[in-house]
Amino acid sequence: MNNKRGGKRIGAGRKKGLASISAEKAREYTVKRIAEELEPLLTGQIELAKGLYTEIEDEQEGIKKVYQKAPDYRVGAFLLNQLIGKAKETSDINIEGSFSLSKLAQMREESRKQEST
Secondary structure, eight states, X not given: OOOSSOOOOTXXXXXXXXXXXXXXXXXXXXXXXXXXXXXXXXXXXXXXHHOEEEEEEETTTTEEEEEEEOXXXXXXXXXXXXXXXXXXXXXXXXXXXXXXXXXXXXXXXXXXXXXXX
């Protein structure tokens, strides 16, 4: 029987693997580029975590200015997380028991009886 109200259509939907293939290629390229520049990247991150001094020559005034960038705690935290691992952010909670409206109503009645005496 031919149903005109939907159902499975042959060839419909997103093609399997197209997005994941391009994402995997992008990941491979990213890993390759980071690996090529790993030493200067790590050095820069460590320097940023400690704080930076930058020297700029002002041509109009003819003097050199030195600026200090304060240590960036986020970069330091990132580097520590890479070294020792990131702390677990989720907690496993196991709550046993059940909720009963009749039990709650019974407890309420008992409480009212105690208040009235």
